Amino acid sequence: MRVTVIGGGAAGCFAAIELKRREPSADVILLEAGPRTLAKVAVTGGGRCNLTNSFAHVESLEKVYPRGFRLMRRALQTFSNEDTVRWFEREGVRLVTQADDCVFPASQDAMQIVRTLQNLMSRLGVEVHTESAVVSVEPGFLCRLRDGSSIDSDKVIVTTGGSPRLSGLSFLEGLGLEIVSPVPSLFTMKVGDIGLNSLTGTLAEVVIGIAGTPFRASGTLLLTDWGISGPAALKLSSYAARHLADADYRGILLVNWLPSCEDILSLLSGLLASSPQKQLSSIHPDGISARLWEHLLSRAGLRPGIRCAETGSKGISRLAEVLRADTYPITGRVHFKEEFVTCGGVSLREINPSTMESRKYPGLYFAGEVLDIDAVTGGFNLQAAWSTGYCAAIACLRQNQ
Numbered sequence: 001m002r003v004t005v006i007g008g009g010a011a012g013c014f015a016a017i018e019l020k021r022r023e024p025s026a027d028v029i030l031l032e033a034g035p036r037t038l039a040k041v042a043v044t045g046g047g048r049c050n051l052t053n054s055f056a057h058v059e060s061l062e063k064v065y066p067r068g069f070r071l072m073r074r075a076l077q078t079f080s081n082e083d084t085v086r087w088f089e090r091e092g093v094r095l096v097t098q099a100d101d102c103v104f105p106a107s108q109d110a111m112q113i114v115r116t117l118q119n120l121m122s123r124l125g126v127e128v129h130t131e132s133a134v135v136s137v138e139p140g141f142l143c144r145l146r147d148g149s150s151i152d153s154d155k156v157i158v159t160t161g162g163s164p165r166l167s168g169l170s171f172l173e174g175l176g177l178e179i180v181s182p183v184p185s186l187f188t189m190k191v192g193d194i195g196l197n198s199l200t201g202t203l204a205e206v207v208i209g210i211a212g213t214p215f216r217a218s219g220t221l222l223l224t225d226w227g228i229s230g231p232a233a234l235k236l237s238s239y240a241a242r243h244l245a246d247a248d249y250r251g252i253l254l255v256n257w258l259p260s261c262e263d264i265l266s267l268l269s270g271l272l273a274s275s276p277q278k279q280l281s282s283i284h285p286d287g288i289s290a291r292l293w294e295h296l297l298s299r300a301g302l303r304p305g306i307r308c309a310e311t312g313s314k315g316i317s318r319l320a321e322v323l324r325a326d327t328y329p330i331t332g333r334v335h336f337k338e339e340f341v342t343c344g345g346v347s348l349r350e351i352n353p354s355t356m357e358s359r360k361y362p363g364l365y366f367a368g369e370v371l372d373i374d375a376v377t378g379g380f381n382l383q384a385a386w387s388t389g390y391c392a393a394i395a396c397l398r399q400n401q
């Protein structure tokens with residue numbers, strides 16, 4: 001049997017290793033467009049590679065996989081996050097789970113993951129061809145390469161990763177597959193407010209959302225000189241990826257600055273009543289920094305220098321409203337500032353969710369970000385690559401028996 005894996009990223013290398021390890025007599029050819037395999041894995045997690053998550057605080061898969069959670073439920077049953085940890089530790093990579101549930105190599109070096117996968121491919125005899133971009137896949141299966149050559153194989157696993165442009169999937173055109181138009185996910189947003197933009201470096205635990213939509217995200221918000229970043233902003237960009245693309249990255253950002261407080265009005269009234277002679281600027285609630293508090297006072301039309309006792313019930317109500325449902329204009333998407341993944345890709349309707357095999361073309365499989373699967377940050381995207389790559393490899397072998 002000859003299997004061609006198109007794309008030498010996380011999913012492709014993982015699938016190739018599993019194929020060759022389980023069926024040493026198979027010819028496993030891996031075609032990578034770039035000069036080296038696993039180039040993206042090398043830069044994941046800021047060069048540390050957040051390769052999975054403990055899932056200890058995942059309430060529902062839908063919250064971490066906005067696209068593809070049903071398929072991921074099945075894939076994780078076949079190859080879970082715990083399997084990932086065991087797999088890499090068996091290969092001699094010691095892993096650590098951080099307090100935030102993210103799993104990294106103890107070496108804090110993504111290159112350890114890259115080298116482990118590359119060494120395994122070489123030891124097992126996976127035939128790796130770099131600078132070998134596939135320009136078309138024909139049923140049967142014939143892969144045509146950019147240099148004019150072609151490779152015939154019994155089975156093909158497509159693992160070409162995400163592409164924010166439809167052209168990245170043009171090599172599949174001849175197969176007539178349904179493609180969900182790709183748009184970016186996991187980006188930071190521009191916010192047009194001079195006051196907010198002057199708070200660069202400020203962190204707050206918030207719930208943010210987009211007005212007029214159901215999209216909400218909680219977590220740490222980092223204010224920057226262009227807008228918003230940090231886990232809460234990235235999560236919101238993931239949940240609302242398609243909505244924001246359709247809206248040309250414009251909308252109204254909602255911010256609840258004190259999401260853990262159920263009755264902000266009572267909290268404020270109590271706080272002000274306890275220090276009537278103090279200046280309003282000096283009594284900020286827990287979780288709101290002094291700089292952010294001054295900004296919020298000005299949003300509520302209150303002078304920071306007045307005494308708490310002078311605030312008045314209308315002022316307190318305005319401040320409570322600002323703390324509960326502050327609004328700012330979203331004016332765009334920031335390019336290349338943070339990691340991003342692709343929302344969209346080969347439609348999940350095209351594949352059998354247990355085997356990753358194409359419904360139209362038996363023998364053709366898909367894995368990783370080329371599928372319409374993507375996650376929030378935290379190691380979930382790489383876990384999707386390992387799980388779906390594994391499922392495709394074992395199904396590919398099983399269906400050959």
Ligand SMILES: Cc1cc2nc3c(=O)[nH]c(=O)nc-3n(C[C@H](O)[C@H](O)[C@H](O)COP(=O)(O)OP(=O)(O)OC[C@H]3O[C@@H](n4cnc5c(N)ncnc54)[C@H](O)[C@@H]3O)c2cc1C
Nearest residue numbers: 007009010011033044045050134161339368369379381382
């Ligand atoms: C900066 C950054 C940091 C990230 N950090 C994390 C993290 O810490 N944790 C996490 O879980 N996720 C992270 N991600 C997301 C994660 O890297 C991806 O989801 C994951 O790499 C997807 O794996 P893949 O194998 O599907 O695709 P990729 O890793 O993108 O690999 C696809 C490969 O296919 C090749 N290819 C494409 N087209 C062709 C073609 N026509 N012919 C031949 N080869 C082709 C590409 O060159 C590429 O090497 C990060 C992403 C970025 C951009």
